[in-house]
Amino acid sequence: MFKIINSIIMLVLPIIPKSLIKIFARQYVAGTTIKESLAIVKKLNDNNLYATIDILGEHTKNINEANEITSNYIRLIENIKKNNLKCNLSIKPSHIGTDISNDIFNENLNKILNKAMVNNNFIRIDMEDSTLTDISINTYKSINSQSLGIVLQAYLYRTIRDIKNLKNNSNIRLCKGIYNEDPNIAIKNNDKIDENYLKLLKLLFKKQIYVGIATHSEKLISKSIELINEMNINRDSFEFQMLYGVPMEKTINILLENNYKVRIYVPFGPLWYEYSIRRIKENPNILKYVIKNILNKIKEALL
Numbered sequence: 686m687f688k689i690i691n692s693i694i695m696l697v698l699p700i701i702p703k704s705l706i707k708i709f710a711r712q713y714v715a716g717t718t719i720k721e722s723l724a725i726v727k728k729l730n731d732n733n734l735y736a737t738i739d740i741l742g743e744h745t746k747n748i749n750e751a752n753e754i755t756s757n758y759i760r761l762i763e764n765i766k767k768n769n770l771k772c773n774l775s776i777k778p779s780h781i782g783t784d785i786s787n788d789i790f791n792e793n794l795n796k797i798l799n800k801a802m803v804n805n806n807f808i809r810i811d812m813e814d815s816t817l818t819d820i821s822i823n824t825y826k827s828i829n830s831q832s833l834g835i836v837l838q839a840y841l842y843r844t845i846r847d848i849k850n851l852k853n854n855s856n857i858r859l860c861k862g863i864y865n866e867d868p869n870i871a872i873k874n875n876d877k878i879d880e881n882y883l884k885l886l887k888l889l890f891k892k893q894i895y896v897g898i899a900t901h902s903e904k905l906i907s908k909s910i911e912l913i914n915e916m917n918i919n920r921d922s923f924e925f926q927m928l929y930g931v932p933m934e935k936t937i938n939i940l941l942e943n944n945y946k947v948r949i950y951v952p953f954g955p956l957w958y959e960y961s962i963r964r965i966k967e968n969p970n971i972l973k974y975v976i977k978n979i980l981n982k983i984k985e986a987l988l
């Protein structure tokens with residue numbers, strides 16, 4: 686059923702007016718400006734939630750653009766500090782330069798990281814598709830800073846080796862992985878990904894590595910809590926992370942009531958349209974989620 690709906694939407698996607706798509710995107714995107722995104726972070730903080738901001742965009746081809754994005758991240762750090770917000774940054778390597786050269790990526794990442802260190806903030810390298818896994822992990826390891834973390838994806842077969850090779854002072858966000866990867870390198874079955882997720886989480890805990898448990902899956906969240914209890918993991922060794930706009934209020938409230946730390950990933954930026962369309966084309970599953978959430982809202986309104 687979803688496959689048919691997906692195919693129809695994919696066909697009509699190019700002719701849907703931008704204004705209509707904006708209505709749906711608004712739920713998941715925190716505006717187009719720094720000011721708008723910070724206002725949302727403030728609201729989240731007021732509700733005892735931490736945040737991480739991402740400027741939407743990827744695969745920057747032009748050096749001036751990559752430098753401008755870098756400056757915007759630096760401006761964000763200044764504003765987070767000025768407004769005393771509980772918020773760090775999430776950055777896609779290809780957004781700040783990997784498509785131009787590894788040197789440009791390194792240079793820009795270091796500029797942002799230095800600013801973060803001075804301002805007592807933290808940068809997380811988001812993980813993109815598998816063409817960028819090596820450069821992202823190698824750069825992360827070579828910098829070796831407590832103010833820098835990275836994302837690892839449970840769908841990749843290589844992730845277990847990557848974790849085994851990490852130092853204990855690493856800081857990892859563990860997610861399932863969003864890109865459409867080749868079955869030779871990635872697990873395709875959702876239950877098997879969940880299984881691997883828990884196995885990797887256990888290994889991260891064993892290695893005493895700080896983990897951002899990034900998932901909306903109720904099953905994974907409760908299994909993670911079981912594991913935390915079983916292994917007697919300290920509450921300052923992990924946090925839960927979710928994407929802005931995904932309707933998780935009930936679960937978030939339960940987590941907060943039980944004194945777990947929860948961080949919301951807040952994406953914003955002028956390129957929201959191009960970014961959303963490209964990501965939907967790459968992975969129509971995102972549409973499945975959006976449709977499911979809309980149907981749930983309609984169902985709740987009717988009950």
Ligand code: FDA
Nearest residue numbers: 811812836860861862863899900901902926927928950974
């Ligand atoms: P699952 O796919 O089983 O989803 C559970 C339920 O959550 C769905 O049924 C749906 O209701 C809801 N849901 C999930 N994703 C949704 C969405 N986008 N919109 C609306 N509803 C949604 N991936 C990656 O490759 N690199 C990265 O750097 C990151 N970073 C990242 C940060 C954070 C904070 C999160 C939460 C996720 C990521 N991801 C990511 C995405 C991640 O890899 C994964 O694809 C999605 O989170 C979906 O998987 P779940 O674990 O949520 O479970």
